[in-house]
Amino acid sequence: MDPFYEACYLLRKREFTRCIDICTNLLQKNSLDQAVWVLKMRALTMQVMVDDIEAEEEGIADIFLDTDTIAISARPGTSLKTANMNTTLGNVNHRPRSVSGRPLSGVVRPGSQASSGETLQQVLKTPRTAQSARPVTSKSARSLRLGTASIVSQLDGPFIQISRLNMTNYAAQKAVSKPLFEYIFYHENDIRNALDLAIEATKICEFKDIWWKIQLGKCYFLLGLNRDAEKQFKSALKQQPSIQLYLRLARVYIRLDQPITAFDLFTDALKHFPNEVTIMTEMARIFEGLNNLPMSVKYYKEILQEDATNMEAIACIGVHHFYSDQPDIGLRFYQRLLQMGLYNAELFNNLGLCCFFAQQYDMVMICFERALSLAINENAADVWYNIAHIAIGIGDFDIAEQCLRLALSIDSTHATSFNNLGCIIYSRGHIQQACSYFDSSSALAPYLFEPYYNRAFVSHEVCYNSFN
Template sequence: MDPLYLAMSLYRRRKYDDCVKICSQLLEKNPYDQASWSLKTRALTAQVYVDEVDVDEEGIAEMIMDDNAIAQVARPGTSLKKPGTGQGGPSAGIRPMSQSGRPLSGFVRPGTQSGRPGTMEQAIRTPRTAHTARPVTSASGRFVRLGTASMLSTPDGPFINLARLNFSKYAARPNLAKALFEYIFHHENDVRNALQLAALATEACQFKDWWWKVQLGKCYYRLGMYREAEQQFKSALKQQEMVDIYLYLSKVYVRLDQPLTAIEICKQGLEKFPGETTMLTCIARIYEGLMDMINAVKYYKDVLKCDNTHIEAIACIANHHFYSDQPEIALRFYRRLLQMGVYNSELFNNIGLCCFYSQQYDMTLSCFERALSLANDDNSTADVWYNIGHVALGIGDTNLGYQCFRLAISSNNDHAEAYNNLGALELRKGRIEQARAFFQSAQSLSPHMFEPHFNYASLCDQIGDLQSSYNSAQRAVSAYNDHCDSKDLLKQLKKHFALL
């Protein structure tokens, strides 16, 4: 069999390592074999390819040094940075929030578990993904290599040496330029050289190729030049209407903190591509970020009308029903996920909570036991123990609840909610100093939560420290107001503290 044909067959079957080996052998015999060189480039790219439409995580630099904000005080319901002004529905006050004030979604995706910290210390300490314990950076987990492309392949050196490339020559050859661009952009993560190649190729094709304009927009977006990216995507959209271009453009507006414009772009795309689940999901995510759960659930249901196996839509609808005091309905959605083959710790944890609140106690502990056995990291284990502690408190076993919260802290020493609940239990026992320590730990770990401030204010009020009580109450109101209307909390504060 012809080795090049075999390599192409391996590439189509996604056996990229074997494909690269065969291409390398062919290049050793003939270093100027363009077909083998192009195929090897595509295979190396496919090994590390990440869809830029869906994967996007704000790094520390973007969080702290964001100079793209237009209005410091946005109108209610128009900013993702202050989403608490949206229409959160009845569950807005009790739904867990990220540090940015966004409600935690029912489905883990970039940007939902980490928030926008206010200080560099918080940025270094708090933003983490489910897969890593280190702070998230702009590289999104990819390795930035030194220069690696030339047509001449050597066994000891890099496959491609970017420093020796004549980009003008490659830009004039579309059959090689596109493969080379994707290799530089995805495999080498060298955005500046990729931008140079894309600019020369766009000029070589007399600005008539929409694909190169999209690549220019992606490079500008990665470099933080959002207005330039917006211009390229709009120009590409005039030449060729594609689903990806609408999604790229909506990402630009989300990063510019213009969520309503992003929603409008997706709606325009739905007029051209009716029933496109990716755009419906994009709209639902933005509404969820604005805490407009009514519209978010509406669009998630539209997603399920077009694709009834969409895991994210099912999980987010179930999450909404649970926090809307409808655990029986949420349980039906989670059971649907179980029937679809989703089998992980988080799902059994949620099913256990739904069973508990719908008074199906015989299933509750068995679901939590299954969740503990499937937990693959310390954060998941801590969350499961924390929820078991809540179940223990619900049945009146405070000793078991105390031990569960202790186990949660032993698994994850930064679990602020467990510290807060331990402080509440210690305060109930009259152990003032221990309760004070737990509340202060919770405040330092999660300053965006209002519960530790409220509880600490109550503790200070009991011991007669009115000034500290007043200051903590003010911080509680401030943190609560970032999430939703603080009238309910103010009523509770007035009941507890005569000074307010």
């Protein structure tokens, strides 16, 4: 079989490693083979390409170095950054909140763990994983020009030396410009050079190619040029409406803290794409971000009417019923997730809590044992915390204290465990030790109100007893 044909076949089968190896061998024989060069570039790109619509996440720079100014006293329900707790919108006061003060969602999505409620000092002191790292520029490239000696790949160097590329020449070659852009954008993560290529290609196609408009908008968005991204997406949307464009334009409005504008955009999108699950999911997320949980659940229920296997909708409705004092209904939704094949510590933890509050005590410990067997890292701390909550519910404070100390041994920054442990210690008469636990909880999680209330209550009791 011809090696080039075999490499093309392997690319279609998504066996990228073998395809890259064959292309590397062919380039060693003929380093100026443009077809093989593009094929290897395509394989390297597809190896790391992800759905960047769903994977967008704000980093430290987006949160703390944001120069966009919002109204300090924005109208209620019009800002994601100033969304307040509203007791008329459901039983949200008893629902756990994130660092930004919003009720926790039923699923973890990109941005769910954003630390907008923390200060810059707390973020820098807190250990972070490399998953949230999103470099914007890369300046470790050299040179290439297609069809000349510039495409020669050195064995001990990078495949493409981007810094010496003549973007104008490559943008004029339609068969090469798009694969080259995707390689620079996804594989090299060099947004600035990708933007230069997109600008030149847009000029050559006389601003008529919708694909290049979308790529320009993506580059502007990642570089923080939100208004420029908005112009590109709007221009492409006028040319040809698509679900992708509606989602990307709505991301821009959410970044600008304009949720009402994003919601109006999705309402218009439903006219072109009726009952589209992806669009209704984004609308539900917007209401969830505004703490309007009943409206969020309304859209999630509409999603289930169109797609009965949507895990996000099932999980969010289940957690809503649980915190609305309907654990038996929430249990049904979590059982549905289990029947669909979801098998993790979080699901069994939620099943155990629902069984306990629904008075199905025979299944409580079985679910928590399964959750502990599947839990890893910080998840285990949450499971032990919930087991302690069950122990408090049945009146066994000794077991509860042991579980809370186990949770703190796994995660020393588990603020709610410090708070509950302080309550148990206070019930035994150790006031000073309880106060230290409350202070630790409030220092680790300033957004929680429970440690402040408990600390004030203990201080009031001490003062009252001293006067009497």
